[in-house]
Amino acid sequence: MFGGWKALSFVSGVVVSVLGLTFSFPAISNSAEYVGNSGCKCHMGKGCFEGEEYKERLHSNTWEKRLKGTPDAENPECLKCHATAYGEKIAEAGKKYLPNVQCEACHGAGSEYKKLKENYQGKGKDAFKELLKKDPLEARKVQYDAGLIVAGINGPATVKEQCLRCHWESKDDKNKCPKTDKIMDYKEYFKKDDHRDEDEVDIAIKKLSPEEKKKWAAILPKDEILNTPLKPKKKE
Numbered sequence: 013m014f015g016g017w018k019a020l021s022f023v024s025g026v027v028v029s030v031l032g033l034t035f036s037f038p039a040i041s042n043s044a045e046y047v048g049n050s051g052c053k054c055h056m057g058k059g060c061f062e063g064e065e066y067k068e069r070l071h072s073n074t075w076e077k078r079l080k081g082t083p084d085a086e087n088p089e090c091l092k093c094h095a096t097a098y099g100e101k102i103a104e105a106g107k108k109y110l111p112n113v114q115c116e117a118c119h120g121a122g123s124e125y126k127k128l129k130e131n132y133q134g135k136g137k138d139a140f141k142e143l144l145k146k147d148p149l150e151a152r153k154v155q156y157d158a159g160l161i162v163a164g165i166n167g168p169a170t171v172k173e174q175c176l177r178c179h180w181e182s183k184d185d186k187n188k189c190p191k192t193d194k195i196m197d198y199k200e201y202f203k204k205d206d207h208r209d210e211d212e213v214d215i216a217i218k219k220l221s222p223e224e225k226k227k228w229a230a231i232l233p234k235d236e237i238l239n240t241p242l243k244p245k246k247k248e
């Protein structure tokens with residue numbers, strides 16, 4: 013009995029210090045709510061690469077174009093793939109889902125991330141940008157700590173896994189759209205949907221020593237497909 017307790021207290025000592033670390037992350041992501049693309053307005057502005065790419069994709073129209081005005085507009089079966097955050101915590105009162113496949117469908121609930129960008133450490137709207145210039149990797153870390161997910165880095169182990177939540181590679185897949193027989197050609201689909209451009213973080217990653225790579229392992233790409241060349245930046 014006593015021995016058991018001793019063992020336990022030893023274990024709980026470790027657990028406490030581990031908890032101290034892990035606790036802050038679930039606490040943040042649990043309270044995060046879906047804010048919708050209007051909450052991502054920095055990315056949606058004119059000339060912003062990922063926003064422009066996104067608007068060209070059908071993801072930005074999956075509800076508008078396919079469900080709106082049909083008997084299936086509110087059908088949960090369809091909403092899980094053609095909409096965002098169905099059944100999740102949404103910031104705007106009374107909303108059961110957000111139309112279309114929005115940024116947060118793949119990047120996670122954004123309310124904490126949004127706060128961070130608008131007011132990092134309570135220092136106002138330029139504080140995050142300053143951090144990004146000074147210490148790009150730390151900037152990425154704090155974004156991820158605030159709940160931002162990027163598949164192949166800190167979310168689903170591979171990008172493909174994320175795509176397969178709503179796409180399929182075989183016509184006989186159970187998790188497929190009842191309205192189409194199209195299948196995903198992953199490489200082609202990825203190329204189309206890829207919206208990375210070279211930013212401060214990518215440049216900083218290229219310069220990392222093997223030592224530093226170990227230090228930042230948690231925020232570096234693990235999925236091979238993320239090592240493919242970035243799309244060239246469009247001239248503004």
Ligand code: HEC
Nearest residue numbers: 078084089090093178179187188189190191192194195196
């Ligand atoms: C498992 C995810 C999933 C579910 C569930 C789902 N869809 Fe889809 N739907 C898709 C995807 C992905 C596509 C596009 C496929 C592609 O282009 O490769 C699509 C395409 C469509 C299209 C266009 C078909 C065409 O001719 O190109 C319509 C219409 C549609 N869905 C309606 C619905 C309706 C209505 C429901 C509910 C009854 C539904 N979907 C459920 C994922 C889904």
Ligand code: HEC
Nearest residue numbers: 052055062063066113114115118163171205206207208209
């Ligand atoms: C269908 C899933 C999906 C949607 C929707 C989506 N993203 Fe992404 N995003 C990804 C994945 C996967 C990556 C990494 C690989 C890539 O670019 O495809 C990524 C990468 C990014 C990056 C680049 C990070 C870097 O390393 O440069 C930014 C910025 C980004 N997304 C912002 C957005 C914004 C803003 C929206 C909405 C307008 C959005 N994403 C919508 C899945 C998605």
Ligand code: HEC
Nearest residue numbers: 069070074078093094113117174175177178201202204205
């Ligand atoms: C939350 C569900 C969801 C996820 C996750 C998702 N998709 Fe889609 N995607 C759809 C739906 C729904 C359509 C159908 C659009 C339509 O036809 O209305 C679609 C269509 C597409 C299309 C064809 C239309 C176009 O704009 O060219 C591509 C390409 C695509 N998705 C790529 C991807 C990739 C790559 C991933 C993984 C990074 C991914 N999708 C993840 C739901 C999703």
